[in-house]
Amino acid sequence: MLVFPALHEMSSSIEQELVANVHIAVTNLIKYIPKQVASTEKQKLMTLLVKLLHSEDIEVLQQTLQLIDADSDSGLLEQHVDTLLPILIKLSICSSSMQVRISSLKCLATMSKLTTLLIVPHMNSVIKKLLPALDDKKRLVRKEAVKTRNIWCMVRDGHESH
Amino acid sequence: MKRLSMTYTVASLMDNTNPEIYKISSEREITQTELSDDVEDEFDSWEVFDILRSIKDPEHPLTLEELNVVDKSLIQVDNKNNSISIQFTPTVPHCSLATLIGLSIRVKLVRSLPPRFKVDVKINPGSHVSEIAVNKQLNDKERVAAALENFDLLRTVNKCLEER
Numbered sequence: 001m002l003v004f005p006a007l008h009e010m011s012s013s014i015e016q017e018l019v020a021n022v023h024i025a026v027t028n029l030i031k032y033i034p035k036q037v038a039s040t041e042k043q044k045l046m047t048l049l050v051k052l053l054h055s056e057d058i059e060v061l062q063q064t065l066q067l068i069d070a071d072s073d074s075g076l077l078e079q080h081v082d083t084l085l086p087i088l089i090k091l092s093i094c095s096s097s098m099q100v101r102i103s104s105l106k107c108l109a110t111m112s113k114l115t116t117l118l119i120v121p122h123m124n125s126v127i128k129k130l131l132p133a134l135d136d137k138k139r140l141v142r143k144e145a146v147k148t149r150n151i152w153c154m155v156r157d158g159h160e161s162h
Numbered sequence: 163m164k165r166l167s168m169t170y171t172v173a174s175l176m177d178n179t180n181p182e183i184y185k186i187s188s189e190r191e192i193t194q195t196e197l198s199d200d201v202e203d204e205f206d207s208w209e210v211f212d213i214l215r216s217i218k219d220p221e222h223p224l225t226l227e228e229l230n231v232v233d234k235s236l237i238q239v240d241n242k243n244n245s246i247s248i249q250f251t252p253t254v255p256h257c258s259l260a261t262l263i264g265l266s267i268r269v270k271l272v273r274s275l276p277p278r279f280k281v282d283v284k285i286n287p288g289s290h291v292s293e294i295a296v297n298k299q300l301n302d303k304e305r306v307a308a309a310l311e312n313f314d315l316l317r318t319v320n321k322c323l324e325e326r
Contacts, residue, residue, distance in 0.1 A: 134275060
């Protein structure tokens with residue numbers, strides 16, 4: 001974990017082209033950290049992951065999205081709901097890579113399962129903003145968009161039926 | 163075993179206690195063009211069928227596909243003219259839940275299709291005693307909207323639309 005502060009600092013001080021490399025390094029490292037070590041640093045990690053979602057590098061985005069999706073600690077995701085939702089929606093619609101659009105739609109679906117009280121206020125906005133994804137030029141993206149949007153449409157009925 | 167006892171106790175309330183169960187179609191294979199970022203995939207009937215096939219029947223723990231209520235061949239998609247037409251087949255000709263099923267189909271499509279499509283949902287001609295009335299209800303936007311303001315009805319529809 002000593003590497004992180006160093007990498008973090010690097011990303012703000014070096015030239016733009018190299019920043020992407022730093023981010024790739026970070027996301028690849030995160031994958032291999034043992035759970036116990038990660039949990040002590042999770043707060044910082046999550047903030048970093050959210051920041052990485054604004055990267056332009058497709059590889060970084062893919063890795064970050066998969067990491068966020070795999071995170072079983074929903075409490076952590078809940079803290080970042082307000083920052084995560086907008087960027088995930090943006091990626092689902094605007095990213096040039098089909099894979100990234102699919103992964104962020106999957107992430108959005110995962111987010112819908114967080115605490116109902118937290119999620120319901122966002123329901124209408126998410127549903128509205130996801131409309132363009134239903135008309136994505138790729139069928140596989142549309143399929144994922146259908147799944148995600150439908151889950152969000154039923155968020156209010158929530159967790160009683162599960 | 164659980165399913166059998168459930169059917170037994172509510173037998174008197176159901177329209178169709180022993181529905182015929184159909185073999186389901188396979189999943190669509192992913193083609194090379196679908197995997198390519200550059201090629202645009204057009205909407206087709208299979209895609210709409212995929213949206214509808216897993217809708218649950220309100221009476222039985224089965225999908226509309228398994229009950230043959232929706233069938234790929236009865237779905238027409240005209241992408242250029244933004245129109246989609248669907249015909250569904252209620253399980254029995256006097257099925258009292260035909261409107262509910264039609265409503266579930268409508269709601270699922272509203273949630274899943276881009277707004278540019280004009281959608282027609284009708285009963286497969288000849289398969290229901292009240293098809294004219296049901297068709298009228300299902301294709302009248304205002305009546306559909308009014309129906310969905312009923313909280314319990316919406317709840318019931320949502321139950322049918324839950325993913326397994």
